[in-house]
Amino acid sequence: MFESKYSGPDDHLAGDRRLIDGETLWPAPTATGSLHARVALPGSKSLVNRELVLAALASGPSRLRAPLHSRDSQNMVDALRALGARIDEVDASGEFGADFLVSPGELIGSTTVECGLAGTVMRFVPPVAALALGPTTFDADDAARGRPMAGVLNALRELGVDIDPGARALPFTVHGRGSVDGGEIGVDASASSQFVSALLLSAARFDNGIELRHTGEKLPSIPHIDMTIAALRERGVDASSPQPGLWRVAPGEITGRDVAIEPDLSNAAPFLAAAIVAGGSVTVPNWPTETTQVGADLAHLLPEFGARVVHSAGGDLTVTAGDSIRAVDLDLSHAGELAPTLIALAAFADGPSRFRGIGHIRHHETDRLGALAAELTNLGGNVTEHDDGVTVRPQPLHGGAWRTYNDHRTATAGALVGIAVPGVEIVDIATTAKTLPQFPELWAGLVASGTMGNPGA
Numbered sequence: 369m370f371e372s373k374y375s376g377p378d379d380h381l382a383g384d385r386r387l388i389d390g391e392t393l394w395p396a397p398t399a400t401g402s403l404h405a406r407v408a409l410p411g412s413k414s415l416v417n418r419e420l421v422l423a424a425l426a427s428g429p430s431r432l433r434a435p436l437h438s439r440d441s442q443n444m445v446d447a448l449r450a451l452g453a454r455i456d457e458v459d460a461s462g463e464f465g466a467d468f469l470v471s472p473g474e475l476i477g478s479t480t481v482e483c484g485l486a487g488t489v490m491r492f493v494p495p496v497a498a499l500a501l502g503p504t505t506f507d508a509d510d511a512a513r514g515r516p517m518a519g520v521l522n523a524l525r526e527l528g529v530d531i532d533p534g535a536r537a538l539p540f541t542v543h544g545r546g547s548v549d550g551g552e553i554g555v556d557a558s559a560s561s562q563f564v565s566a567l568l569l570s571a572a573r574f575d576n577g578i579e580l581r582h583t584g585e586k587l588p589s590i591p592h593i594d595m596t597i598a599a600l601r602e603r604g605v606d607a608s609s610p611q612p613g614l615w616r617v618a619p620g621e622i623t624g625r626d627v628a629i630e631p632d633l634s635n636a637a638p639f640l641a642a643a644i645v646a647g648g649s650v651t652v653p654n655w656p657t658e659t660t661q662v663g664a665d666l667a668h669l670l671p672e673f674g675a676r677v678v679h680s681a682g683g684d685l686t687v688t689a690g691d692s693i694r695a696v697d698l699d700l701s702h703a704g705e706l707a708p709t710l711i712a713l714a715a716f717a718d719g720p721s722r723f724r725g726i727g728h729i730r731h732h733e734t735d736r737l738g739a740l741a742a743e744l745t746n747l748g749g750n751v752t753e754h755d756d757g758v759t760v761r762p763q764p765l766h767g768g769a770w771r772t773y774n775d776h777r778t779a780t781a782g783a784l785v786g787i788a789v790p791g792v793e794i795v796d797i798a799t800t801a802k803t804l805p806q807f808p809e810l811w812a813g814l815v816a817s818g819t820m821g822n823p824g825a
Contacts, residue, residue, distance in 0.1 A: 393769060394797035394808065396786025397815040402648030402689070405817035407639045407810055409652060410464035411436040411629035412661055413803045414592060417444045417488040418599045419627055421496060421569045423470035424453035426603065428624030430470045434462030435629045439802045440486040447493045450479040451500050461628070464806070472624075477502025477544045485512050485733055485774060485802055490538060491520050491562040495570035498529040500544035507539040511774040516731050519563035523555045524548075527574070550574025550619065558584035559731050564615065565596040571617035572605045582613040588701055588728040595660035602627075630656050633663025635804045637709035638780040639814055640666055640687040644675045645716055645788050646818060647689045655685035662703045669706065672696045673713060693717045700757075701725030704732075705777065707757075711740050712781040714760040715749055716788060723757040733802075734773035740781060743770050747789065767791020776802040783811055 416435045421444070423430035435441065445455050445468070452473040457466035477500040483490040490508055497504035508515075518536040525531055527550060530543035550571060557563040564580060564587075571578035597615070600607035603625055606618035636652045643650040656664070657679075667677050667685065674690030695717040700707050704726045714721035729736040737758055741751040747768050750761040770782035772795050779800050786792030800807035 391795050392798070393793040393795060396770070396783045396792040396794055397812055398790045399642075399646035399787050399815050399818040401646075401818040403643050403646050403650055403814060403817050404648050405639075405814045406651045406653065407636075407814055408463065408654070409631040409635055409639075409810075410434070410438075410804065410806070411462070412632040412634075413438060413440050414488070414595060414632075414634075414661065415599070416441050416629050417486070417492065418565070418569060418596060419629065420444050420448060420455070420468070420470065421492050422599060422603055422622055423468075423624070424448040424451070424472055425496065425499075425570060425573055426470075426472050426622040426624045428472070430624045431458070431626045432468040432470065433626070433628045434460075434464070435468050436632065436803065437465040438805055439484055440488065443482065443484040443486045443489045444493075447481040447483070447489055448496070450481055451493075451496060451504065452476045475500035475544070475546075477504045477542075480505045480507065483508035483512060483538065485509050487515060487560065487562055487732070490515065490517060491560070491566040492569055494520060494524060494531075494542050495548070495566055497542040498524055498544050498548050499546065499570060499573055501546045503541050503543045505539060505541045509774070511733065513538045516559040519555050519557055519559060520566050523553050523563070523567055526553055527551070548574045550576040550578050552579045552581075554581045554583040556584035557582050558586050558588070559728060561587065561589040561592045564593050568593075568596050568600065568607065568615055568617055572600065572607075572620050572622050574619060577617045577619040578615075580615045586701070587613060588725075589662065589704055591660060591662045591702055598660050630654075630659055630661065632803065633659065633661045633666065634705050636663055636685075637666055637706050638784045639810070640670060640685075641709050641713045641784055642787050642814060643687045644670065644673055644689050644693055644713060645784060648818070649686055649688040650814065651684050651686040653684050655679060655683055657683075662705060665703045665706065669698065669703070669710065672698065673717065695719035695721045697722045697724075699725040704729045708736055708740055708777040708781040709784060711758060711760060712744070712784045715744055715762055715765065715785065717760070717762050720759055720761045722759050725756055727756040732777075733775035734778065736775060736778060739771070739773045739775060739778045743778070743782060744785070746770075747785065747792065765789045767793070769793050769795055771795045772797070772799050774799055776800045776804070780807065783807075787815060
């Protein structure tokens with residue numbers, strides 16, 4: 369059994385927590401009736417951390433409006449500041465904190481980057497460090513030291529970058545020489561699409577750009593690579609994918625840009641799914657009409673469970689519960705980060721559900737499939753693990769402790785279960801600060817919107 373090590377800000381939990389064997393427990397609120405909530409969310413982690421890297425490598429200043437302020441984004445800010453970028457917090461464009469004004473500087477190594485639990489930092493920043501002068505040492509929380517890194521490190525070595533011999537995971541040191549030749553390279557990104565995005569984000573600053581080919585049998589989370597290509601193009605970079613599994617970035621300038629960060633649509637998943645579990649409806653405002661975010665798939669995934677989804681002309685996305693929660697058979701290879709919410713939702717369906725194509729999420733913050741199977745089983749559920757996913761067979765659940773394994777999405781999945789099952793207590797809810805520090809308050813407000821006397825699930 370994993371132990372939770374993250375000890376982020378938790379002042380918002382005061383008076384609403386207790387300890388068992390030294391572990392913090394947060395009582396997940398249970399809905400007493402149908403929900404009628406409108407939940408505004410802060411910016412996308414995936415977008416803000418890509419834009420921060422590009423802004424640090426750009427030829428002029430950038431302003432990131434309504435960015436996410438979370439542990440992951442702060443780790444990225446700290447990493448890029450350590451390498452020479454100036455990142456100031458200026459007047460806020462949104463309701464969740466200041467904007468970022470990024471002024472590129474000369475990239476200097478001779479520093480240490482603390483990645484925390486952020487996959488985007490441990491994968492995206494080493495190519496930036498390769499462009500710096502001097503050594504940059506990368507390390508992370510104990511729980512992140514085993515996450516796959518070999519794809520990025522081996523590719524950089526093949527491009528001539530000096531990295532500690534034999535290092536395949538954190539910690540390691542990149543010995544930057546101020547430039548990277550670039551050129552043709554292959555990478556097996558079966559374990560993470562971030563290996564591809566990491567190399568593409570810095571490639572315009574490589575002397576010869578990059579022609580990158582995926583060499584593995586499968587490639588998960590392709591929409592995240594599409595997001596990277598789109599972000600590069602919007603900054604004037606010649607970036608393309610001429611065929612599946614092949615990407616090209618030409619050498620050239622990365623322009624500064626004023627960019628509004630979209631709300632994090634993946635973080636919307638448990639809030640929208642709550643309407644299906646408890647009954648009623650939940651609305652998330654400012655839902656983009658067009659986006660590269662994986663979370664946009666919720667608009668067609670949630671109807672598979674019997675929900676009704678409406679995207680208004682004004683930008684509101686509203687999910688309304690159906691008459692029942694239908695069982696599903698879904699391939700989520702393109703949207704693995706939505707899997708924890710959907711697996712938890714399936715625990716309340718009218719029959720067995722099968723989720724496929726998500727074996728790669730065993731290598732995220734934790735083995736998410738193993739974690740979800742263990743915690744649902746601990747509460748009386750019936751979950752069978754497969755190499756590429758799980759089967760969930762609904763049966764009555766009971767309260768109990770729900771461990772989070774240092775994983776924000778396992779934590780929010782537990783909160784979703786707790787909305788219908790009294791007595792669920794989340795171990796270390798503060799791990800949600802990784803991408804959504806306001807989760808406990810937003811979730812409490814969501815549940816409070818329920819109408820007394822109109823039972824939900």
